[in-house]
Amino acid sequence: MLNVSPGVYSTSLPTALVKEVNILPVEQIEEQLQTFKLLVKVVVQTSQKDYNQGFNLNVSAIVNQQEEKYLLRDPMLRRYVYEPDMPAAIVNNIKVDNLSKNGSLLYYNEQTSSPLYSLTIEVPIDIQSSGPLPHLSLLCFTSEIVHTQDSQTPNNLTLQDLPFQLGRPILEGVVRNGTIVRNSTIYKLLETVPGYGSIGDVWAGPVHAHPNKGLMAEAYHVDRPHPRVSATSVPNQTIKDYRTNKVNDLISARSKPSSTIQQYFTKTYYSRSKDGSVRVHTNFNFLRYVKEQGQLSYLFDNTASLLLSVDLLDIKVFRNQVDVSNYSNYLTPEMKHPTACYSTNSSRRLVGTLADGAVQVIRTDAATGQSLEVLPLIIRDNQIQDESEGYYHYEIEIELNDNTSLVLVEMIQELEDKLTISQSYDLKLNNHGKKGFDVEAATLGNQEELNSDNTWRASLRDYISILQFVFGPAVNGIPNTLVARNLLVFASPYSATPESLAYFNRTLGEFINLMYDIVFPKTVGNIHQNQSFRSKIATTSALRRKLKIVSDIQENYHNNLTKHNGFDYFGNSINVNTLGLGRLDYKTYQQRINAEVEKYNVPSPGSVGINTYGYLSPTQIRTNTITFEAGSTIDFDKSLDLLSANENVSTVSKNFKANPLIKSATNSSIDYLLGLSGVSFEPQLVKLKDVRATEPSKTISVLDSADFISSTSEFAQDNLDALTALSGSSTLRFKQDLKKQKDFTTNPLLKDIVETNATDFRQVQVVNSNLISGSLAFEQIDKTPESFKDLNILEKSVNFNSVVKVEYAYGTGDNWKILDPASFDTLKNSQVTVLCRLSAPNKILNVENKFELNPYDQLFVLGDAPLPILNVEQAGTKAFSNYWDQIQKGVNKLFSDNLNTKAAGGGVMSQYAMTSTSPAPKSSTASTTDSSPTVTQTPSSTTTGGY
Numbered sequence: 001m002l003n004v005s006p007g008v009y010s011t012s013l014p015t016a017l018v019k020e021v022n023i024l025p026v027e028q029i030e031e032q033l034q035t036f037k038l039l040v041k042v043v044v045q046t047s048q049k050d051y052n053q054g055f056n057l058n059v060s061a062i063v064n065q066q067e068e069k070y071l072l073r074d075p076m077l078r079r080y081v082y083e084p085d086m087p088a089a090i091v092n093n094i095k096v097d098n099l100s101k102n103g104s105l106l107y108y109n110e111q112t113s114s115p116l117y118s119l120t121i122e123v124p125i126d127i128q129s130s131g132p133l134p135h136l137s138l139l140c141f142t143s144e145i146v147h148t149q150d151s152q153t154p155n156n157l158t159l160q161d162l163p164f165q166l167g168r169p170i171l172e173g174v175v176r177n178g179t180i181v182r183n184s185t186i187y188k189l190l191e192t193v194p195g196y197g198s199i200g201d202v203w204a205g206p207v208h209a210h211p212n213k214g215l216m217a218e219a220y221h222v223d224r225p226h227p228r229v230s231a232t233s234v235p236n237q238t239i240k241d242y243r244t245n246k247v248n249d250l251i252s253a254r255s256k257p258s259s260t261i262q263q264y265f266t267k268t269y270y271s272r273s274k275d276g277s278v279r280v281h282t283n284f285n286f287l288r289y290v291k292e293q294g295q296l297s298y299l300f301d302n303t304a305s306l307l308l309s310v311d312l313l314d315i316k317v318f319r320n321q322v323d324v325s326n327y328s329n330y331l332t333p334e335m336k337h338p339t340a341c342y343s344t345n346s347s348r349r350l351v352g353t354l355a356d357g358a359v360q361v362i363r364t365d366a367a368t369g370q371s372l373e374v375l376p377l378i379i380r381d382n383q384i385q386d387e388s389e390g391y392y393h394y395e396i397e398i399e400l401n402d403n404t405s406l407v408l409v410e411m412i413q414e415l416e417d418k419l420t421i422s423q424s425y426d427l428k429l430n431n432h433g434k435k436g437f438d439v440e441a442a443t444l445g446n447q448e449e450l451n452s453d454n455t456w457r458a459s460l461r462d463y464i465s466i467l468q469f470v471f472g473p474a475v476n477g478i479p480n481t482l483v484a485r486n487l488l489v490f491a492s493p494y495s496a497t498p499e500s501l502a503y504f505n506r507t508l509g510e511f512i513n514l515m516y517d518i519v520f521p522k523t524v525g526n527i528h529q530n531q532s533f534r535s536k537i538a539t540t541s542a543l544r545r546k547l548k549i550v551s552d553i554q555e556n557y558h559n560n561l562t563k564h565n566g567f568d569y570f571g572n573s574i575n576v577n578t579l580g581l582g583r584l585d586y587k588t589y590q591q592r593i594n595a596e597v598e599k600y601n602v603p604s605p606g607s608v609g610i611n612t613y614g615y616l617s618p619t620q621i622r623t624n625t626i627t628f629e630a631g632s633t634i635d636f637d638k639s640l641d642l643l644s645a646n647e648n649v650s651t652v653s654k655n656f657k658a659n660p661l662i663k664s665a666t667n668s669s670i671d672y673l674l675g676l677s678g679v680s681f682e683p684q685l686v687k688l689k690d691v692r693a694t695e696p697s698k699t700i701s702v703l704d705s706a707d708f709i710s711s712t713s714e715f716a717q718d719n720l721d722a723l724t725a726l727s728g729s730s731t732l733r734f735k736q737d738l739k740k741q742k743d744f745t746t747n748p749l750l751k752d753i754v755e756t757n758a759t760d761f762r763q764v765q766v767v768n769s770n771l772i773s774g775s776l777a778f779e780q781i782d783k784t785p786e787s788f789k790d791l792n793i794l795e796k797s798v799n800f801n802s803v804v805k806v807e808y809a810y811g812t813g814d815n816w817k818i819l820d821p822a823s824f825d826t827l828k829n830s831q832v833t834v835l836c837r838l839s840a841p842n843k844i845l846n847v848e849n850k851f852e853l854n855p856y857d858q859l860f861v862l863g864d865a866p867l868p869i870l871n872v873e874q875a876g877t878k879a880f881s882n883y884w885d886q887i888q889k890g891v892n893k894l895f896s897d898n899l900n901t902k903a904a905g906g907g908v909m910s911q912y913a914m915t916s917t918s919p920a921p922k923s924s925t926a927s928t929t930d931s932s933p934t935v936t937q938t939p940s941s942t943t944t945g946g947y
Contacts, residue, residue, distance in 0.1 A: 001447050001494075002906040004108040005189060005203045006047075007196035007217065007226075009116065013167035014046040014099055016057060016140045017204060017911035019120060020495070021174055023241045036127040038174075042140055043440075043911050045106075045118040046099055053145075054097035056081060059123040060139040061090040068137060068171065077166055081143050092123050095145065104441045111198060118440060136175035137916065142167035168205055173915040174239065182485055184236040184913035186904040189217070190228040200905070203229050204912040232904035234913055235485055237495035242503065244486040247467070248510050250476040256298045264289045265396070266814035268555045269837060271581065271859035274622075276385030276563030279378060279580050280317070280394055281835075281859055282553070283813050286310075287373040295545050296404040296518065302472040307372040308880045310547075311401040312872050315354040315361075317379050320347075322391035322556055351381045351394070354872070360579055361870040364809035364835040374812040375872075376835070380580045389561035389653045396551035405519045406543035407880075411469070412515045415462040419508055422455035425491075426505070430498050439497060444909075450493035451907070456504070457895065460487055463508050465891045469884065481894060488899055495910040519543070560854060561653035565642075567802060567855040568620040569838060574857060579869075581835075583861035586828040595619065599632045599799060600776040601787045614806050614818040615775035616838070617799045621853065624656040625665075630798045636755060637661070639794045639851055640669035643758055646850050647676055670754050677757045681750065758793045759847045771842035772803045797851045804855070805839040808862065819862075833863025 009015055020041035028034050042059055058080050062068060067089065071077065080091055096119065103117035127133065144164040173181045187203040189196060196203075196217060206219035207229055217226045266283040273279065290310050291297045300306035352358020364376045377396070384392065427433065428449050431442045443450070464484045473480055489495050490504040560566075573592060574582035584592070593612050596619075597605045605612055618630045621642070628638045638660055645654040658665035674681070766788070772778045777800045781788050788796070807816035808823070816837065817823065827834060838858045843849065861867045901907050 001444075001451075002186075002188070002904065002908050002912075003110055003197070003201050004114075004908070004912060005197040005201040005217075006109060006112065006114065007193075008204045009045065009047040009108075010195055011168060013055060013142045013144065013165055014044045014051065014096075015204075016042055016044050016142050016167060017170060018138055018140055018172040018238055019043045019909075019911040020497075021138065021172070021239045023180075023239065023243060025243045025246075033128045033130060034132070036129060036133050036136070038125040038127070040123045040125060040138060042121045042123060043118050044096055044099060044121060044142065045103075045116050047114070047116055049100055049115070049117070051100045051117065052098045054095055055099075056143045056145050057094045057096050057121060058139065058141050058143065059092045059094070059121075059125075061125050061127055062137045062139055063089070063127060063129075063133065063135055065135045071139065071169070071171065074166070077141065077143075077169060080139065089139075090125055090127060092125070094121060094123065096121065096142075104438050106441060106444055109197070109201065120440065132178050133175050134178045136173075138172040138174060139169060140172065141169035170205075170914075171916050172238065180239060180241065181915050182236050182482075183233050184238065184915050186232045186234055186908060186913050187215070187217070187229040188232070188904060190230055193225050193227040196227050202904075202908050202912050203227075204914065207231075234901055234903050235488060235899050236915060237489045237492055237901065237910040237913065238915065240489050240495070240500055241486045244483060244490075245503075245507050245510070247475050247478055247483055248507065248514055250478070251299070251511075252514055254298055260292065262288055262292055264549060265551045265553065268394070268553045269859060270555075270557045272560075272563075272566060272854060272856050273576070273580065273582075274563070274566075274568075274856055276560075277380065277382045277580065278384050278557060278559070279380060279859055280557070281379075282377055282396070282551075284375045284377060284396070284398065284551075285373075285813070286312075286375050289547075289549060290400075290402075293547055293549075294402050294404055296408065299408075299518065300404070300470055301475075302468070302470060303373060304883065305469045306404070308883055309402075309404045309407045311403060312354075312375075313399040313401060315359045315377065316397045316399075317351040317353070317359055317381075318348050318395045318397070319351050319381065319384070320349075320393045320395070321387070322393055348395075349383075351379065351383070361872050362579065362835065363868045363870055371812060372872075375870075376809075378579050378581065382580075384557075384559055385563055387559055389559055391556040391558050393556050394551075394553050396553070398549045398551075400547040400549075402545040402547050403543075405545070408470070408515055409519055409543055411462075411466050412512055412519075415459065415466060415508070416512050418455065418459045418462055419505065419512070422459045422505075425450070425453045425456045426501060428453060429493070429496055429501055443493070443496075447493060456491040456501075459508055460484065460491065460504075461888070461891050461895065463487070463511065464894070465884075465888050468887050468891065481898070484891075484894060484899060488895075488901075489910075492901055492907075494901055494907045558854070562624050562656070565623045565654060565656065566853045567618040567798075567841075568622055568857075569616045569618055569804065569855060570857060570860070571619045574860065577861060577866050579861075579867060581859055581861050581867070582857045583863070583866065585864045586824075586862070589613075589824075589862060592616075592619070597776065600780045601632075601784055602776050602779045605776060605779075609774060610776065610779055611774040611818070611820045612776060613824045614820050615772060615777070615803050616806055617777065617803050618855075621798065621851075622856075623853075624654075625659045626661065632795075632799070634792070634795050634798060636751075636792045636794045637666055640666055640673070640754070642851055642853070643754075644669045644672050646852070647673065670750065673754045673757055674750060677753060677761075679750075679753055755793055758797075758850045762847055764793065764796060765846045766800075766844055767846045768842070768844045771844055772800075775803055777803050793847075794851060796845065797849045801843060801845045801849045802841040802852065803844075804841055806836060807839065808834045808836045810834075827862070831864065833861060833865050833867050835867060836860050836862045 018040065020039075022039040022041070024037040024039060026035045026037045038061070040059055042057065044055075044057055060080050062071075080089070081093060083091075085091075099119050100117045103119040106116045106118050108114045108116050127136070143166050175181065187207060189199055189201045189203060192198045203217050205217065207215050207217060208219055208221060210216050210221055210228075213228050215229050215231060217229055262285075264285045266285070269281045271279040271281070287303055287307060290306055291300075294300075294306065294310065297306055300309075354361070358380050360378045360380075361375050362378050379394070379396075381394075428446055429443070431437045431439075431446070434442075464480050467475060467480045467483065471480075475483070487504055487507065490500040490507075496504075570582065570584065570592060573588050574584055577583045596616060597612055599617065602610070604610075621628055621630055621639070623642050623645070625641050626638060628634070640660040641656055641658065642660075645656050648655050657668065660666050660669060766781055769778055769781055781800065788800070791799075806819045808819055808827070809815065810817055819836070836859070838855060838860075841849070841852070841855070
């Protein structure tokens with residue numbers, strides 16, 4: 001322990017120092033004045049062996065900050081002696097005598113003979129306020145007693161104008177700006193000065209700031225030599241807040257809320273691959289489920305600890321076929337089942353598990369780190385391509401182990417063991433059970449033994465660590481650092497008393513019992529039940545609780561029987577990664593955007609308001625019979641087989657027949673589509689002279705067809721075929737009729753009927769262009785509408801009515817942002833890999849898109865590296881011990897840095913650390929001072945969020 005400067009006691013009057021400020025709990029009643037109840041312990045000390053004459057001790061509570069400005073003046077201090085009814089203070093004047101006779105004999109400096117006679121005076125103070133107390137200081141000083149006839153009265157008020165001595169005043173800060181002062185300052189001599197002591201001695205008194213020399217002892221710069229001092233901030237060990245136990249009350253008041261039905265899975269997204277397999281993506285709100293279903297989750301405000309206290313055992317995915325009982329025909333369309341229940345007749349098939357790698361937990365946004373609050377899932381179903389066409393329902397089963405009770409019990413047992421071990425410290429502080437001993441003298445005598453025993457500190461660290469683990473940085477708004485500061489004062493060897501240490505042990509013991517009661521709740525006895533002799537441990541519930549959740553995915557997946565048909569928005573530039581998702585690096589995606597720009601008639605694609613990165617149209621159209629590019633112009637004939645397959649509603653799967661570029665297939669498709677339109681045709685042979693005869697005022701004559709048409713005309717060739725048939729031919733008649741029909745399908749009128757059939761014979765108009773606002777397609781429609789009108793229905797349907805948004809995942813959960821040039825550059829420069837999705841095609845036309853196909857790769861990865869996979873086992877169970885170690889290291893750092901009672905090179909008793917000091921008064925006996933010094937108050941630290 002550090003030595004105290006002899007100068008502290010080189011005064012004619014005893015020195016008064018504040019040893020303890022006990023803040024006592026008071027039950028507050030609403031709408032009434034609040035009471036701030038204090039028990040102040042002041043030590044009056046003297047180094048004079050025979051100082052037994054009476055003197056006055058003034059202990060005043062000052063609640064007005066402005067009042068302190070005038071305390072530096074001698075007349076104001078005299079008022080506190082003679083005017084007990086001060087308007088801004090609660091004044092207590094106490095007569096003290098027989099100090100040397102009744103006081104404890106102590107020693108304050110090991111380097112010199114330093115007997116000290118000390119007596120502790122308890123002063124209760126009650127302060128009433130209409131609200132929280134904004135300011136409070138304690139003024140303590142001793143004064144000479146002017147002898148009176150009444151020995152019980154400290155002073156004779158009729159003699160107040162007589163000169164009398166005042167001791168060195170101490171102004172102890174308690175509350176600043178509504179919060180309790182949490183730090184004190186230890187002043188140490190920087191030089192050896194006779195009468196003050198040696199370098200390193202502790203100065204417990206006022207200081208002043210000299211413009212050249214810095215901080216110096218005494219309130220004023222006096223003529224006699226006085227030393228320079230250093231200032232070190234330490235925890236305030238003077239204030240003991242007995243309201244600390246409120247933390248246990250707040251914990252005890254918690255109760256488990258009633259269980260509610262929550263949606264724990266976000267919307268489900270399906271992504272077809274070109275090989276016919278499917279990827280399923282959804283997010284499991286792990287935190288929400290654990291908070292709702294965990295046994296002790298209502299205690300945990302620290303979500304990281306809660307999630308680490310739950311083991312994710314496995315994730316299983318099952319598939320069932322949806323029951324279909326309504327089949328379509330020409331008159332009744334197929335009954336769709338996007339949200340239907342699965343068939344009771346179909347078998348429930350296991351798709352895969354987390355253990356076998358078919359289910360992966362990914363990081364949708366690398367910037368979110370290894371958070372476990374929401375688990376993004378990617379499910380690979382490679383067997384779906386072998387299933388029949390139809391809708392399929394997926395179920396996700398997640399199995400968990402709830403270890404919250406087990407974790408708490410293990411921590412509480414460790415705390416209980418350490419609290420038991422700390423009983424050795426209790427024995428030393430209580431002088432090994434002796435009765436009627438001098439507490440202050442025994443504490444100083446046992447300092448070396450007490451300082452070497454840190455068992456109490458180990459208990460406190462574990463207690464704060466558990467609070468940090470369960471509740472986070474605060475318990476119902478009360479910071480753990482504040483709880484640590486308060487309890488430190490109760491047990492520290494520099495401030496503890498038997499009473500405060502008992503409170504320390506009781507607080508931790510009540511917490512231990514409270515946690516046990518929560519984990520093992522007591523049951524009400526039943527006198528009618530059969531008697532059982534089983535042990536209490538055998539009847540307790542299991543500390544590890546198994547949880548299982550089965551998802552309720554509303555969206556079903558429609559499986560195509562044929563995997564080779566779909567809208568391809570990326571072509572062959574996309575690569576398949578280990579997750580089965582396609583991935584594009586930033587360079588490849590930029591090339592894809594460049595190709596998209598060339599497709600549209602937009603002169604300035606980089607203009608403000610155009611988002612070239614956030615919208616895409618199909619780059620290829622794939623069917624079972626043909627794959628063709630979707631450029632700015634598309635040959636309508638290439639879509640005839642697709643249009644026929646989509647128009648044929650009588651089949652479960654799309655009935656693609658043949659490559660439409662083959663003439664016979666083209667004729668077959670046109671024949672079929674004309675039939676759906678109610679159009680039939682056959683060639684009618686009419687002689688030219690008969691046509692001529694229908695013209696009025698004309699004479700019928702023989703005409704040569706060469707006068708009207710060329711010899712290479714198809715019509716002329718058809719006519720030759722007819723003549724050949726009439727004159728005789730070896731070709732059968734019915735085959736001649738079929739040939740006539742097929743040849744006539746190239747008729748422009750018939751082709752126009754087929755194309756118009758794709759619009760349901762309606763004029764095509766743009767009705768919802770706002771759905772693709774910002775896209776290149778929107779810009780062309782908006783700026784050059786005539787160019788849109790000139791397009792055929794296939795080009796309109798593919799390049800304008802099948803435009804999708806490109807969005808990337810961010811944050812946690814089902815959160816998506818549209819990709820734009822700024823975000824693309826940010827992601828690229830940050831070297832981030834993100835999960836992206838294609839929205840459903842935005843329908844902007846007033847007609848049905850009869851060329852529509854299910855898109856490929858609705859989910860894809862954008863980035864130069866694969867999408868990170870989260871190792872759930874490593875981020876869960878294995879991370880628990882690391883996290884607990886991290887918390888304990890943080891608590892240890894708190895005690896070694898902010899709560900280091902030996903920061904000044906050693907410890908001192910609480911009365912020698914100053915929170916604020918005032919200079920000595922200029923009385924008739926005071927020394928002369930110069931005009932240069934500045935009076936300095938010790939900087940004090942306050943903590944918000946107090947009790």
